[in-house]
Amino acid sequence: MSIMAVNKVDLKPKDYKSEVPVVWCPGCGHYGILNAIYRALSEAGVDPSQLICISGIGCSSRSPYFINSYKMHTLHGRAGAVATGAQLVRRDLAIMVLGGDGDGFSIGGGHMPHLARKNVDITYVLFDNGIYGLTKGQYSPTSRPEMKAYTTPYGGPEEPMNPLLYMLTYGATYVAQAFAGKPGICAELIRGGLEHRGFSYINIYSQCPSFNKVDTIDHYRDLMESVPRDHDVTDLGAAITLARQSSEGKAPMGLLYKVERPTLDQRMQVMIDQVGGHPDYDLNQIVDLNRP
Ligand code: SF4
Ligand code: MG
Numbered sequence: 001m002s003i004m005a006v007n008k009v010d011l012k013p014k015d016y017k018s019e020v021p022v023v024w025c026p027g028c029g030h031y032g033i034l035n036a037i038y039r040a041l042s043e044a045g046v047d048p049s050q051l052i053c054i055s056g057i058g059c060s061s062r063s064p065y066f067i068n069s070y071k072m073h074t075l076h077g078r079a080g081a082v083a084t085g086a087q088l089v090r091r092d093l094a095i096m097v098l099g100g101d102g103d104g105f106s107i108g109g110g111h112m113p114h115l116a117r118k119n120v121d122i123t124y125v126l127f128d129n130g131i132y133g134l135t136k137g138q139y140s141p142t143s144r145p146e147m148k149a150y151t152t153p154y155g156g157p158e159e160p161m162n163p164l165l166y167m168l169t170y171g172a173t174y175v176a177q178a179f180a181g182k183p184g185i186c187a188e189l190i191r192g193g194l195e196h197r198g199f200s201y202i203n204i205y206s207q208c209p210s211f212n213k214v215d216t217i218d219h220y221r222d223l224m225e226s227v228p229r230d231h232d233v234t235d236l237g238a239a240i241t242l243a244r245q246s247s248e249g250k251a252p253m254g255l256l257y258k259v260e261r262p263t264l265d266q267r268m269q270v271m272i273d274q275v276g277g278h279p280d281y282d283l284n285q286i287v288d289l290n291r292p
Contacts, residue, residue, distance in 0.1 A: 004197070005092045008045040013038035016048065020065045029180030029206030029217065030060055033127055036186035036204075037067065037098075043187065044194045051094045054083045056108060058100040059134045060127035060206070077108025080115045083122045088265055094194060097124040102132045102140040105161060109141070115199055116170035118264040123193040123200040126163065129208040130215045137211035146214045164243035167201045168236065168257055174200035175239065175257040179220040180207065182253070189255060198263050205251070227254030234259050 016038040024030050041051070051069035055061035057076040064071035070093075074082045079097045087095050104112060104126050115124065130147060132138040137149040142163065145156045167175050174196040176189040186204055193200030205224075207217045225245070231254075232238055239257040246252070 006050045007047040013042040027209040032180035032183045036183040039187035040190035056103040058103045060100040063098045080111040095122045101142040105141040113170040116172040121263040129206045131212040173198035177203040179205035224253040
């Protein structure tokens, strides 16, 4: 989303906490990500009354309840589609999608490429724990073959997908990654996503100690390597090279890619301006896109 249209406020991270008690298991990585979101919202100065957090289904999809904002808890995998509609009709709001790997890339997999290629002006934070936690441990699109769960007692028969490569390939204009054990870095990357005009995708590895016994916090500490200081974030080829590390035993941490490209709402505005005044196509009466 663009926070250019959102009132700047001076609030502490704790002011973004809602009254709803957080109900995740002890040791869940999602706590670190939630704290990073509070911090990012505080640092970006987002007015809670101009913030919508949208989610699908899953442990991480509960996070909107814990944030002082408007919220929509939608259908499994459909948060991105709902957020697209919300962004087009309310360009005066900051819009975040918060959800997990199964929700985003399996049930919602059909929506993900379109968020990226359309450059929908939202910030998508994906809590990637390589498992379905809420339904008590089924392997997900990002599970490693070593991960044994109820549905894969001997390990998995599939290779995990690579969310970074996916997002870069489909045209996301802001792509970053970190893990829950580094909430400061997570906050910095989420804030960057909030301030980016276009589709921002932040993949955050998160340990699920209750059901995923291989992707521990120590595993992520060994796995992650900071993006080199001299990495050019506008170089798609260099970003793809870094993203491929995730399929080769290492994973980049930091901002991989950031470019400017017209967003879906900007391009629709151009169309509306072109048909403006046509007696049969008064689109502004259907959808008010004249907001800043
Ligand atoms: Fe976190 Fe896993 Fe518990 Fe869900 S099941 S709250 S992901 S530890
Ligand atoms: Mg998951």
